[in-house]
Amino acid sequence: MENIVLRRVIPSDNSCLFNAVGYVMEHDKQKASELRQVIAAAVASDLEKYSEAFLGKPNEEYCAWILDSEKWGGAIELSILADYYSREIGAYDIQTTRCDLYGQVTPMEGAPEEFDQTIFPVLQDRTIGTVIEGCALKLVEEAQRKRSxxxxxxxxxxxxxxxxxxxxxxxxxxxxxxxxxxxxxxxx
Incomplete structure (x- = not known):
């Protein structure tokens, strides 16, 4: 059976990064509020690591800021969520196709979301990872062509x-x- 990497749409509501991670990790597209709290707690618990120089604002201000559903997430938040889930998260920039890797794999075209495989084992020879990454890049390149x-x-x-x-x-x-x-x- 061939795996297919496909794009699942997450509403672009300023919390899309958090809901996308929630979907990939837990098949739940409504995790933004909870994951924002996870991030704020992680940042508040390590004032040295999450200093003003690192965050671009004072720690306490950042914690209030990230809890606001109108604010976007990025690299800092993905890093914290990767630690929280004890998983590697990769993100593709569709505009440039750069990978800084999250994606969905399904057993067949048109399969319902509950069939999606979003977490993959890493084999010593990296064969699965290479196949999945290649499929994901192909999907990203197609989305780039469509200016998605x-x-x-x-x-x-x-x-x-x-x-x-x-x-x-x-x-x-x-x-x-x-x-x-x-x-x-x-x-x-």
Whole structure:
């Protein structure tokens, strides 16, 4: 039987990273709140490792920040979740196809989500890992061709409060700092 790597859609609601990890690890797409708490607890418990220099803000401020469902996760959060689950998590950037590896494998095309295999054994000869990684990269390259990603540097946004048009995450952050507005919608 051939394994197929496929993409499962997780709503892009600012908590998609947490819900994706929850799905991969526990087949539960509603884990964001719980996993944000796991991250905040891990950060709060190690002030030396999670210093202001590492986090980009004071530890206590970061803990409050990550609990906000409007905030995105990234490398710090994936690292903590990998430790929490005692698993390696890999993430593909669809825009560049760079792998910093999480993916779903299913026994057949069209199989229901409960059949998805999301955690793989690592064999000494790495044969399974190599096959899975190759399948995942193929899926990512196809998603890249279809432009199935958000280009945060160049996407166009509109402020939901004052209707100002903005380009990229940098302008959105600057606008939010200057006005206090945090409600943005993507538009073309």
């Amino acid at each position: 990603y958000t280009d945060t540097a160049n996407f166009t946004l509109r402020c939901g409060v004052c209707q100002t048009g903005l380009k990229g995450q940098k302008e959105a952050v600057e606008h939010a700092r200057a006005t206090g507005h945090v409600n943005f919608q993507e538009y073309s």
